[in-house]
């Protein structure tokens with residue numbers, strides 16, 4: 001079987017030019033545990049229900065220097081920290097304890113000066129960690145706790161100081177209804193964060209201007225609300241059935257080409273999609289930066305680009321420094337890639353697919369040229385919480401020789417633009433008819449005890465191109 005697949009892979013790839021990245025598992029957890037201050041604190045937390053392993057989700061991932069920073073949204077009770085980190089290099093354990101970040105006290109639930117509910121973060125090249133905190137906690141419990149307002153914190157990792165704390169006004173991110181989901185950063189004109197508000201009632205794109213210390217919201221129902229026809233879909237054995245609004249976001253490159261001319265433009269595209277949607281949309285930053293686009297709280301009246309259809313629903317997405325968008329496809333357990341210099345339709349490429357290892361691709365980061373993916377099996381969590389006896393969270397990585405969109409200043413090879421005509425349809429055909437498939441060579445992933453064993457026994461490689469997305 002494997003031999004056949006390998007042959008198939010080789011045959012199909014003769015015409016496909018670039019080699020597909022090889023992903024391997026570098027961390028794997030059944031449940032999350034922390035670097036507790038001492039045994040007594042741990043035991044109290046366990047006894048008092050402040051630490052309930054099956055209720056803990058990891059969701060957002062960003063790399064900086066020697067750490068992966070990981071978010072833990074407080075969807076249920078028993079989540080003692082909402083932001084934490086782990087070393088990114090070699091670790092003795094493949095399921096390392098998470099260190100609450102910046103500290104235990106800055107993760108205290110109920111203290112509105114501390115972090116309450118962090119779904120995603122971004123880290124800029126200077127070491128500023130941008131944290132969006134939704135405020136509301138236990139959002140999947142029947143009665144969420146609404147005590148603290150949504151806020152944005154900019155924290156300097158290099159010298160451990162919170163530079164900015166900004167509380168959103170209720171009309172931008174409502175105290176009891178907003179859900180700050182994900183963000184991208186734009187350093188033009190003093191700096192902006194573009195943040196998706198996944199709110200059920202009032203979804204939108206929130207713009208924060210660092211220079212003005214001010215925020216506003218762009219609302220556009222047709223592109224930011226769930227598509228009722230895409231609200232029900234399957235992820236492995238679980239049927240997700242809920243309309244979920246705007247979530248994933250990515251910022252396009254500064255370089256644009258038109259009439260054979262390449263220009264650096266600060267007018268960039270911001271890509272986004274509701275979770276419950278098969279489409280990808282974009283707005284340009286000129287529109288977003290203009291307060292008037294918020295139209296006094298009414299719907300944005302201008303044009304929104306509808307780029308076309310994806311094979312499945314997505315949450316995590318990220319842009320690299322070469323204008324490639326990477327995004328997860330939830331229903332097909334896949335990661336796809338789109339070179340934004342070409343049209344979206346016809347130029348999406350699956351780069352990895354695995355029904356076990358890519359169950360709910362939630363977030364991406366770049367580290368030293370690698371693309372690292374956080375997978376969290378949220379499908380298993382939504383209804384009952386996790387089964388802590390099986391592997392639920394993984395970091396999976398592949399070397400792709402790219403960096404983050406935040407480092408896109410010098411990455412462009414202008415020659416790329418002279419041959420920017422969309423490719424002919426052989427690879428198109430392949431996209432529609434076939435799909436690469438990952439399999440792990442040596443089986444047993446269940447109880448990795450040391451990193452060295454882990455690497456030997458669990459290298460994930462691409463062995464075949466089968467099926468469609």
Ligand SMILES: *[C@@H]1O[C@H](CO)[C@@H](O)[C@H](O)[C@H]1NC(C)=O
Nearest residue numbers: 033034035036039042053097
């Ligand atoms: C969590 O980690 C602590 C050490 O920080 C350890 O004592 C405890 O047994 C661990 N608990 C679980 C459930 O793994």
Ligand SMILES: *[C@@H]1O[C@H](CO)[C@@H](O)[C@H](O)[C@H]1NC(C)=O
Nearest residue numbers: 164165166167168169213214
């Ligand atoms: C920015 O606005 C927030 C309002 O949330 C305020 O608390 C903060 O002091 C302001 N920062 C500056 C530098 O003006």
Ligand SMILES: *[C@@H]1O[C@H](CO)[C@@H](O)[C@H](O)[C@H]1NC(C)=O
Nearest residue numbers: 144146170171174175176177
């Ligand atoms: C949410 O806020 C609005 C206005 O601030 C208020 O009318 C409503 O009662 C609040 N809902 C809850 C559940 O607190």
Ligand SMILES: *[C@@H]1O[C@H](CO)[C@@H](O)[C@H](O)[C@H]1NC(C)=O
Nearest residue numbers: 267283284286287302303304
């Ligand atoms: C940005 O988008 C708006 C609305 O589609 C459009 O009017 C404007 O020309 C765009 N800006 C640039 C620089 O292309």
Ligand SMILES: *[C@@H]1O[C@H](CO)[C@@H](O)[C@H](O)[C@H]1NC(C)=O
Nearest residue numbers: 026367368369370397398399
């Ligand atoms: C990341 O890429 C580097 C090359 O820059 C490579 O040496 C390293 O092994 C990769 N890291 C992982 C975890 O695969």
